[in-house]
Amino acid sequence: MILTYAIYFNFACFGAALLMTLVQVVSARDIGDRILALDTMVINVIALLVLYGMLAGTAVYFEASMIIAMLGFVSTVAYARFILRGNIIE
């Protein structure tokens, strides 16, 4: 019972966090801020997926969140590298 409420509380926290990163992606003034907001958004999505896996009681979502973690890391590095060098793979 207490666990269900804790999971719902955590859903609310990470959902609000996702909305705030969305606001930051839309309204950021500089491209660096936008990349940072996208990176944070990926981390929040991982948290939401793991939480949904806990609620549903399956392990499928852990694999999905692992893949999203890797893709998020690679895409953040690629974005930062692109604004740094004007090129990703030289």
Place this chain on the structure above:
Amino acid sequence: MELIVEIVVAFFLVVSGIFGFTGSYGLIKLGDPMSRLHAPTKATTLGVGGLLIAAIVSTYVFHDHLSLHELLITLFLFLAAPVTAHFIAKAHIHRHEKAEDLPDPGPDPEWAVLHHDPDDVHRRTPTGNESAR
């Protein structure tokens, strides 16, 4: 016994939720770009770490098997967060800072990010324009 584990997992969930919320709130609240870098890379990573600990404990106790995939995600995030923060900070220095305003680079002759090599055609100049080919 079940109740104690449930309380522990709920505690981890609440703490991780607060950390995750704080991280993203800092992203829109803080004023300076480098302060903004500070909030999500640390607080959100810690929040996801707590959530994954809660997931490990709850699958071990309530579903009777110890799965360590979650630990893999934690490890990966703890490795990835400093690297992404370093890259974003480097891009910020490259685009917005001048060599005169930065502190002394120490034993190196200059800041490597701001070093301009005329032979490197892919390199952008610090103003953001493509260098001459």
